[in-house]
Amino acid sequence: MSVIESIHEDHGATFGERADRRVVEHYGRPARTHRAVRNGVGLLEQAYGVIVVEGDDRVEYVDNVVSNRVPATDGQGCYALVLDPQGGIDVELYIYNAGERLLLLTQPETAAPLAEEWSGKVFIQDVEIRVATDDYAVFGIHGPQATEKIASVLNGAGSPDERYSFVRGTMGDVGVSVIRTDALTGEESYEVICAAADAAAVHDTLLNQGLNAAPFGYRTVDSLALEAGSPLFHTELEGTLPNVLGLRNALDFEKGCYVGQEVVSRVENRGQPSRRLVGLTLDGGAVPESGAAVFDGDASVGNVTRAGESPLLGDVIALAIVDYDLASDEVTVRVDGTEVAATRTGLPFVEGSDRSDRLPTYQ
Structure with missing residues (x-):
């Protein structure tokens, strides 16, 4: 409380x-x-x-x-x-x-x-x-x-x-x-x-x-x-x-x-490591749920951990844990049964006055 x-x-x-x-x-x-x-x-x-x-x-x-x-x-x-x-x-x-x-x-x-x-x-x-x-x-x-x-x-x-x-x-x-x-x-x-x-x-x-x-x-x-x-x-x-x-x-x-x-x-x-945390920017306005599958072509390569619409960017952005060796920057995310195009995006999505200590060190 x-x-x-x-x-x-x-x-x-x-x-x-x-x-x-x-x-x-x-x-x-x-x-x-x-x-x-x-x-x-x-x-x-x-x-x-x-x-x-x-x-x-x-x-x-x-x-x-x-x-x-x-x-x-x-x-x-x-x-x-x-x-x-x-x-x-x-x-x-x-x-x-x-x-x-x-x-x-x-x-x-x-x-x-x-x-x-x-x-x-x-x-x-x-x-x-x-x-x-x-x-x-x-x-x-x-x-x-x-x-x-x-x-x-x-x-x-x-x-x-x-x-x-x-x-x-x-x-x-x-x-x-x-x-x-x-x-x-x-x-x-x-x-x-x-x-x-x-x-x-x-x-x-x-x-x-x-x-x-x-x-x-x-x-x-x-x-x-x-x-x-x-x-x-x-x-x-x-x-x-x-x-x-x-x-x-x-x-x-x-x-x-x-x-x-x-x-x-x-x-x-x-x-x-076998997997890594990445950022994704999704096309359209649909927000995927936590756990939504990420695909590279027909291959499942990971899952969204959380997502939302960025108040500053106006885009839907997401964090996802994907295969470490994923080479493609263009993937899709399953949202309500539909594959939505997404682009891998460097973190942070927004540069503020300081950088989070939790940003992945392998970037």
């Missing part, structure tokens, strides 16, 4: 359910809001599950069970994965070193089962793991004026420059942490974390103080991330090998750590 649902209602929000969590879908006219974020700055309440890991062995413990190196320095973070026994993506995590604790942000439905699983594997280590989703509020600031927006309301610190790094300061009289994120929307982006009890005050500051921000919901997140070429957890990541998506920023192959009983270096890291 949203931490400040009544405030969203006052602004005319329409709500929806995502992974059993009630979130803001939009505030009306999502395509117009999409363009407002692309041209200025927008404000989103993020839906995260939050895990706190404490104890003297906290960094070593988490480092041993995720795919990336966990920073040992306060104020630094990383993007990491938990892989299943076959090497597919089971969980995605943003991990931040906050001094005496690690703060982990993940999918809302993932936090409780992951914390329970990890707690059951703690033996002699000094580690305490707890779910803290209800303790925090997280707000996203996205757009080409995002840095200017943060600078206009953050006191006691400058906006962080490096991705996955954060600073502590105040907004009004409220303490906050401000993270430079991975530009999922293809724009400059930050996340502001505060105590849940302070969420209303921080939201008001971000919305109305300094440079104004347009409120937006997850329907606009979807369209922005699609234009940016960013794979998302429920549509592209879940169950997929990281190298199929080109997610090398989430893997540290020098660790040799075990993830889901498999060594990270077994996840196709040295050779060419």
Whole structure:
């Protein structure tokens, strides 16, 4: 559930359910809001599950069970994965070193089962793991004026420059942490974390103080991330090998750590994967469903993962996982039983003020 649902209602929000969590879908006219974020700055309440890991062995413990190196320095973070026994993506995590604790942000439905699983594997280590989703509020600031927006309301610190790094300061009289994120929307982006009890005050500051921000919901997140070429957890990541998506920023192959009983270096890291993520631009206005088949002539070569009409381009665009060695740039996609012509398109579809860290590295 949203931490400040009544405030969203006052602004005319329409709500929806995502992974059993009630979130803001939009505030009306999502395509117009999409363009407002692309041209200025927008404000989103993020839906995260939050895990706190404490104890003297906290960094070593988490480092041993995720795919990336966990920073040992306060104020630094990383993007990491938990892989299943076959090497597919089971969980995605943003991990931040906050001094005496690690703060982990993940999918809302993932936090409780992951914390329970990890707690059951703690033996002699000094580690305490707890779910803290209800303790925090997280707000996203996205757009080409995002840095200017943060600078206009953050006191006691400058906006962080490096991705996955954060600073502590105040907004009004409220303490906050401000993270430079991975530009999922293809724009400059930050996340502001505060105590849940302070969420209303921080939201008001971000919305109305300094440079104004347009409120937006997850329907606009979807369209922005699609234009940016960013794979998302429920549509592209879940169950997929990281190298199929080109997610090398989430893997540290020098660790040799075990993830889901498999060594990270077994996840196709040295050779060419069998499939890859590509962009497609479709003719006509029909939008294919997730899972729609992609054909090269009569041969099935992959499937659409998600698609939609780009508010900025006016075209129907899609992400698809296809055979790695697909040579043709002209393919077809099955939409409602009809083969629709499509053209392979380089990612991102739209160049924003920043480039998503999730863009495939094999491009």
